[in-house]
Amino acid sequence: MQKLPRAVRRLIEKFERLPGIGPKSAQRLVFYLLHNPDHELEDFAERLIALKKETVTCEICHNVSESNPCSICTDSSRDKNVLCVVEQPLDLLALERSEQFKGLYHVLHGSISPLNNIGPDQIFLKDLLGRLDGVEELIVATNPTMEGEATALYISELITNRLGDNSPRITRIGHGLPVGADIEYADGVTLARALEGRRKI
Amino acid sequence: MQKLPRAVRRLIEKFERLPGIGPKSAQRLVFYLLHNPDHELEDFAERLIALKKETVTCEICHNVSESNPCSICTDSSRDKNVLCVVEQPLDLLALERSEQFKGLYHVLHGSISPLNNIGPDQIFLKDLLGRLDGVEELIVATNPTMEGEATALYISELITNRLGDNSPRITRIGHGLPVGADIEYADGVTLARALEGRRKI
Numbered sequence: 001m002q003k004l005p006r007a008v009r010r011l012i013e014k015f016e017r018l019p020g021i022g023p024k025s026a027q028r029l030v031f032y033l034l035h036n037p038d039h040e041l042e043d044f045a046e047r048l049i050a051l052k053k054e055t056v057t058c059e060i061c062h063n064v065s066e067s068n069p070c071s072i073c074t075d076s077s078r079d080k081n082v083l084c085v086v087e088q089p090l091d092l093l094a095l096e097r098s099e100q101f102k103g104l105y106h107v108l109h110g111s112i113s114p115l116n117n118i119g120p121d122q123i124f125l126k127d128l129l130g131r132l133d134g135v136e137e138l139i140v141a142t143n144p145t146m147e148g149e150a151t152a153l154y155i156s157e158l159i160t161n162r163l164g165d166n167s168p169r170i171t172r173i174g175h176g177l178p179v180g181a182d183i184e185y186a187d188g189v190t191l192a193r194a195l196e197g198r199r200k201i
Numbered sequence: 202m203q204k205l206p207r208a209v210r211r212l213i214e215k216f217e218r219l220p221g222i223g224p225k226s227a228q229r230l231v232f233y234l235l236h237n238p239d240h241e242l243e244d245f246a247e248r249l250i251a252l253k254k255e256t257v258t259c260e261i262c263h264n265v266s267e268s269n270p271c272s273i274c275t276d277s278s279r280d281k282n283v284l285c286v287v288e289q290p291l292d293l294l295a296l297e298r299s300e301q302f303k304g305l306y307h308v309l310h311g312s313i314s315p316l317n318n319i320g321p322d323q324i325f326l327k328d329l330l331g332r333l334d335g336v337e338e339l340i341v342a343t344n345p346t347m348e349g350e351a352t353a354l355y356i357s358e359l360i361t362n363r364l365g366d367n368s369p370r371i372t373r374i375g376h377g378l379p380v381g382a383d384i385e386y387a388d389g390v391t392l393a394r395a396l397e398g399r400r401k402i
Binding site for chain 2: 004005006007008010011014018019020021025027028029030031032033034035038041042043044045046047048049050051052053054055064065066088089090093109
């Protein structure tokens with residue numbers, strides 16, 4: 001049987017390892033790239049190498065950034081009394097897009113997930129405690145998944161146990177129906193949360 | 202609003218241009234790569250550059266290969282009297298996997314598609330005529346799409362016009378229900394083709 005050239009196979013292997021890309025998609029991507037000019041591939045390769053060389057993790061909030069500390073942590077116009085905990089840098093970005101939150105962030109880079117051997121020590125949780133001095137509210141914006149909920153609960157208990165009366169107000173982002181959704185098609189858990197979170201109009 | 206670091210944005214742009222990868226997937230892929238160690242990214246980059254450097258297009262059949270002519274064209278055990286025309290190298294690979302075809306191939310690298318400004322001169326069609334000397338059968342295995350059918354028809358007419366009585370037998374791969382399919386869910390055109398292509402049992 002005719003086999004693919006080695007260089008093609010080796011690149012397919014790399015693409016296959018990316019999340020959400022199966023063997024068929026990887027093949028298609030590599031054959032697409034084969035039709036690209038040489039300089040396009042070199043440019044792609046350069047950008048891959050630059051990805052980690054030109055980015056740092058902010059040592060305060062752990063966001064991915066060009067500078068350390070990052071532009072949010074050093075922005076004097078932001079409210080230092082409110083801290084928002086998120087799982088991933090992309091979550092931070094989504095919250096920034098909403099243009100509603102003017103405080104600071106703390107990026108965990110994951111959530112507690114015993115099934116995947118990820119405990120509190122495998123995420124950036126430890127130094128969160130050291131950041132709470134003077135903070136009035138801590139918004140826990142982890143995902144509304146099992147892992148995200150467990151992480152939120154863990155954070156809340158950890159802080160209350162350690163800081164006692166000095167703990168900031170700990171809140172969880174609201175759960176319920178997303179804007180534009182259909183009640184008819186909403187799942188039961190979401191509806192239950194939406195009812196729990198009801199507000200006076 | 203917080204913007205992504207330049208290196209991250211630039212790599213997202215590259216991934217976005219790949220077929221089937223939208224802005225959201227591109228973001229996810231790049232943030233996944235951010236968690237990879239440096240040497241993994243360098244390896245990925247090297248493989249990208251090697252892709253075109255270590256592969257050639259066979260000057261006979263235009264398949265992507267490590268050698269020129271490719272291993273199929275130089276394989277003396279293959280039947281030189283039968284030629285199979287396919288659109289893409291991946292089609293050739295799929296046919297090889299079936300282990301049914303022992304002849305030679307001709308890869309067009311596309312199909313005639315006036316809507317996308319691809320005419321007969323934009324695909325490797327011209328030198329197909331020069332390969333027909335002594336060929337008994339030409340199997341046209343272009344895709345059963347509008348473009349694939351148009352290409353098949355064009356090839357058939359081109360050869361009959363040019364070679365007249367010297368043309369090889371020109372055949373089209375069979376159309377019908379794929380193995381394992383449900384007649385209940387088959388579309389009308391496929392069923393019509395399946396009826397046309399019925400065989401005595």
